Amino acid sequence: LAKTTQPISMDSYEGQEVNITCSHNNIATNDYITWYQQFPSQGPRFIIQGYKTKVTNEVASLFIPADRKSSTLSLPRVSLSDTAVYYCLVGDMNNAGNMLTFGGGTRLMVKP
Amino acid sequence: GAVVSQHPSWVICKSGTSVKIECRSLDFQATTMFWYRQFPKQSLMLMATSNEGSKATYEQGVEKDKFLINHASLTLSTLTVTSAHPEDSSFYICSARDRGKGNNQPQHFGDGTRLSIL
Numbered sequence: 001l002a003k004t005t006q007p008i009s010m011d012s013y014e015g016q017e018v019n020i021t022c023s024h025n026n027i028a029t030n031d032y033i034t035w036y037q038q039f040p041s042q043g044p045r046f047i048i049q050g051y052k053t054k055v056t057n058e059v060a061s062l063f064i065p066a067d068r069k070s071s072t073l074s075l076p077r078v079s080l081s082d083t084a085v086y087y088c089l090v091g092d093m094n095n096a097g098n099m100l101t102f103g104g105g106t107r108l109m110v111k112p
Numbered sequence: 113g114a115v116v117s118q119h120p121s122w123v124i125c126k127s128g129t130s131v132k133i134e135c136r137s138l139d140f141q142a143t144t145m146f147w148y149r150q151f152p153k154q155s156l157m158l159m160a161t162s163n164e165g166s167k168a169t170y171e172q173g174v175e176k177d178k179f180l181i182n183h184a185s186l187t188l189s190t191l192t193v194t195s196a197h198p199e200d201s202s203f204y205i206c207s208a209r210d211r212g213k214g215n216n217q218p219q220h221f222g223d224g225t226r227l228s229i230l
Contacts, residue, residue: 034218043118043205043221044156087155100146100207100219102156 004088004103011109018075020106022088025069030092033064033071038085038105047086048073083110114210115139118222126230127198133191133225135162135206141186142208146219147179150203162189162206196229203227 005023012018024033032051036044048055050062050071061074075082087105115138123131135145143164148156160181161169168181178200180192189208193200205224209217 036221041203041224041226043116043207043224046218046220049218101158102148104155 003101004090006086006088006103006106008104009107009109011111012078013111014079015077018078018082018108018110020073020075020086020088020108021070022073023070024088024090027068027090028092031068031090032092033062033068034089034091034100035060035062035073036087036089038087044087078108078110080110080112082108084108114217114220116206116208116220116222118204118206118225120225121223122226122228124228124230125196128195131193131196131227133193133204133206133227135189135191135208135222137187137208137210140208140210142189142210143186145183145189145206145208147181147189147191148205148207150205150224156205159191162191164189193227196227198229201227201229 032049034049035047037047038044048057048060048062050064052064055062063072085105085107087102089100091100117136117138119134125131145162147159149159150156158171159174162181162183164183164186170176178194180194183189203224203226205221207219207221209219
């Protein structure tokens, strides 16, 4: 399983764009990159998933360079409610039994 | 879609009792579900993989006789913490994938169960 490395914590202010980068140097050919958000005392919530280049949905964008050894989650115009822990995970989505190995995550604090 | 529900959300019980936690996929079928444990300020740690109709697969260091897993149907997996002790107090979370929508589907997580053993 590919190991991921993220910054332990980040601070931002309301209205700013936040970019959280994740390193996954030993990502495998069949691996996808998935980001989750977790609030205290809640289960992780799916944010976005991608394989290469750029993926965008209604809440975030995911940028993946050609070598796929890293990825960047971009949150546009964050609000106080975006304060949470963000996890980057790498795994084979084609494998029905593929479990997820969580790294340490990035604790994002959004300030007023 | 792809909702995973856990019950109960919070349980407090005396040391030595057994506690059952349910994980249901509400709008899809899941042949595989996963159970995680999370201690305060720490990341999620995979405990076991629950397989419908067969034995669960446990991660190294997780006692299978302590944490009993039953996956009797395509929409329900249960985790029973037997003879619970204070050190078993933790946040337990399950997850599942909706394979009915094809490959490349992400895992969806329940809202977790806070277990407190007195």
